[in-house]
Structures are given as C-alpha cells and as structure tokens.
Amino acid sequence: MEHRGLDAYGYFEREGSLGRVQGAFEPVVAAARERIGEAYGQRLHSAYLYGSVPRGTARPGRSDLDLLLALNHEAADEDRDTAEVLARGLDQDFPEIDGVGILLHGKDTLLSEQERDDLGWFLACLCTPLLGADLAEHLPRYRPDSRLARETNGDLAAVLPRWQARLEAASTPAEYRRLSRHFSRHLVRTGFTLVMPRWGGWTSDLAESAEIFGRYYPERAAQMRAAAAMALDPTGDPAVLHAYLEDLGPWLADEYTARHGTKTPR
Missing domain, CATH: 3.30.460.10 (Beta Polymerase, domain 2)
Known part of the structure; x- marks a missing residue:
C-alpha cells in the first residue's frame, strides 16, 4: 500500500x-x-x-x-x-x-x-x-487541502520574474548549476502541491513527487521527471533554465492559480 x-x-x-x-x-x-x-x-x-x-x-x-x-x-x-x-x-x-x-x-x-x-x-x-x-x-495539525496548497506554493507567478533576473545576472557554469538545482526543486515541489489535495497525501521525495504529478498531468510528466532529475544532478547549461522560464514555469503558474488561487500577499 x-x-x-x-x-x-x-x-x-x-x-x-x-x-x-x-x-x-x-x-x-x-x-x-x-x-x-x-x-x-x-x-x-x-x-x-x-x-x-x-x-x-x-x-x-x-x-x-x-x-x-x-x-x-x-x-x-x-x-x-x-x-x-x-x-x-x-x-x-x-x-x-x-x-x-x-x-x-x-x-x-x-x-x-x-x-x-x-x-x-x-x-x-x-x-x-x-x-x-x-x-x-x-501550531495546529494540518491536512493536505487546497488552502495549504495555495498558501505554500501559490506564488509562482510572482517568483518567475525574480528567477528571470537571477538568470540574466548569472554567467558561469557554477552559477547556472546553483540556479538549476534551485529552480528544479521549486518547480517539482510546486507541481506536487498542485495535485496534493487530489492525491491526498504528502511526500518530500522529488522523484516520487514528479511521478504523482504525472498521473494527473500526463502531457507534462516527462518535463517534471526531468526537473526532478535535474534537482539531484544540476546542469551548467543555461538553456534548461530558459526552458523553465519560457514554458514549464508559466504553464504551472497559470494552472496553479486556476485550481487553488493566489497566495495571500505578505
């Protein structure tokens, strides 16, 4: 089980x-x-x-x-x-x-x-x-509901412009690797919390998170699996980061907002 x-x-x-x-x-x-x-x-x-x-x-x-x-x-x-x-x-x-x-x-x-x-x-x-x-x-006890999804990762749309600025400021393979690990982790965890209330549980394992996400969004499953692998073995290739910011990131932000709403402003 x-x-x-x-x-x-x-x-x-x-x-x-x-x-x-x-x-x-x-x-x-x-x-x-x-x-x-x-x-x-x-x-x-x-x-x-x-x-x-x-x-x-x-x-x-x-x-x-x-x-x-x-x-x-x-x-x-x-x-x-x-x-x-x-x-x-x-x-x-x-x-x-x-x-x-x-x-x-x-x-x-x-x-x-x-x-x-x-x-x-x-x-x-x-x-x-x-x-x-x-x-x-x-603190109270918590369940994997939509409110929790919204308040934990419902700010990706606001995060993406900051990522763009960090990518534009980077210039070395070491910097790109750090960004690759950070962006990848964040995207996989956001993808998982998007489906967390429907799946009805929690995991911090990135590979498992990507697989669970893929059950609900099979058309994006390969991208999320690749992001989970990248989080463990980051790359110094900026093209991967540009792809996150041009495709997977904006799609995920829009889908998240549509399903759970936007995180309460801090």
Missing part, C-alpha cells in the same frame, strides 16, 4: 527525526547544534533540521545541510551575517555536505496567523527539532 505521509485521521505525520540521520552526517549535525548555540546565544529560540539529512536520504558529498533558526526577535543584518559565517564554516569543515542553507525567522512570525499555512506548516510538518523548545507545540 502506498504510504502517503498521513496518520489514521488524515493529518500530516511529521517527517524526519534525529534517529534517521545517517552515521556519515551525525558529526556535522552535532557540530551544527553546538555552533548554532554558541553563535546566537540568547538571540536563539530554537533550531531545526529539514531536508534529506533528517529524512535519512542524504547522499554523502552530494547533499546539503538545511537549517531553520527561530529567533527571539525578527532577523536583522547581524543575524544574517552570523548565519553566513556559520554556514561557510560547516561547509568547509565537513566534506560530507555540499553546501549549507540557513533560514532565519522570528518566532512571532513563525507562529503568526498570516504564516499559519506556510512557514507554520513547514516548521510543524517538515522540520525536525534540533535545539530549544519546539514551536510546533503551538
């Missing part, structure tokens, strides 16, 4: 746990916990892992380390500078990871009504507690 990431009552099961972290990544997770505490001190409310490392699907030397930090205040330049130094140090010291991503948000924002079905859902369902008191205790 296909597992759909929900409990017996139809609510999201929280994905990931520290117990699923593979042995190769345990040292970097331990170092992240220690360094985050030292770097932020009283500024930090809590820290979380998300992505392939806490899901136990990370690939040594290929996967990045993803962190969400909840601060006791709204993030300022000093906090962002600290995160940049922290990320660079972890990436340099641990060859098991290929990059470190750190999201910074104030705890009041994470718990706000406006972010209830976006950042709040993300923390409660996709993030694994690493340090401090878990903010998920103050």
Whole structure:
C-alpha cells in the first residue's frame, strides 16, 4: 500500500527525526547544534533540521545541510551575517555536505496567523527539532487541502520574474548549476502541491513527487521527471533554465492559480 505521509485521521505525520540521520552526517549535525548555540546565544529560540539529512536520504558529498533558526526577535543584518559565517564554516569543515542553507525567522512570525499555512506548516510538518523548545507545540495539525496548497506554493507567478533576473545576472557554469538545482526543486515541489489535495497525501521525495504529478498531468510528466532529475544532478547549461522560464514555469503558474488561487500577499 502506498504510504502517503498521513496518520489514521488524515493529518500530516511529521517527517524526519534525529534517529534517521545517517552515521556519515551525525558529526556535522552535532557540530551544527553546538555552533548554532554558541553563535546566537540568547538571540536563539530554537533550531531545526529539514531536508534529506533528517529524512535519512542524504547522499554523502552530494547533499546539503538545511537549517531553520527561530529567533527571539525578527532577523536583522547581524543575524544574517552570523548565519553566513556559520554556514561557510560547516561547509568547509565537513566534506560530507555540499553546501549549507540557513533560514532565519522570528518566532512571532513563525507562529503568526498570516504564516499559519506556510512557514507554520513547514516548521510543524517538515522540520525536525534540533535545539530549544519546539514551536510546533503551538501550531495546529494540518491536512493536505487546497488552502495549504495555495498558501505554500501559490506564488509562482510572482517568483518567475525574480528567477528571470537571477538568470540574466548569472554567467558561469557554477552559477547556472546553483540556479538549476534551485529552480528544479521549486518547480517539482510546486507541481506536487498542485495535485496534493487530489492525491491526498504528502511526500518530500522529488522523484516520487514528479511521478504523482504525472498521473494527473500526463502531457507534462516527462518535463517534471526531468526537473526532478535535474534537482539531484544540476546542469551548467543555461538553456534548461530558459526552458523553465519560457514554458514549464508559466504553464504551472497559470494552472496553479486556476485550481487553488493566489497566495495571500505578505
């Protein structure tokens, strides 16, 4: 039977746990916990892992380390500078990871009504507690419905012009590879949340997400499968990125808006 990431009552099961972290990544997770505490001190409310490392699907030397930090205040330049130094140090010291991503948000924002079905859902369902008191205790339980689809990824139409600007500013294969991974991940996850309410479940696996999307949009299935593969093995060819912005991206944005509406402006 296909597992759909929900409990017996139809609510999201929280994905990931520290117990699923593979042995190769345990040292970097331990170092992240220690360094985050030292770097932020009283500024930090809590820290979380998300992505392939806490899901136990990370690939040594290929996967990045993803962190969400909840601060006791709204993030300022000093906090962002600290995160940049922290990320660079972890990436340099641990060859098991290929990059470190750190999201910074104030705890009041994470718990706000406006972010209830976006950042709040993300923390409660996709993030694994690493340090401090878990903010998920103050958030509701979630189901895979159209409102959640709208508030998580219903802004692709607004995102595409920013992607165009980033592509125009890029000039090296390394820059194109970074954009390729980012654009591909975003498109596959948006494609999956487009069909999430109809499928009635959740997965963070990109290949599975593309396959599920393809059941509902067979005419776009090959494109989405290719995007999922590109997210894991990004290319330095800008032609792939131009194709996203000229075809798959605009189509997906229009279809998403037609089915779920537009994300509430922030």
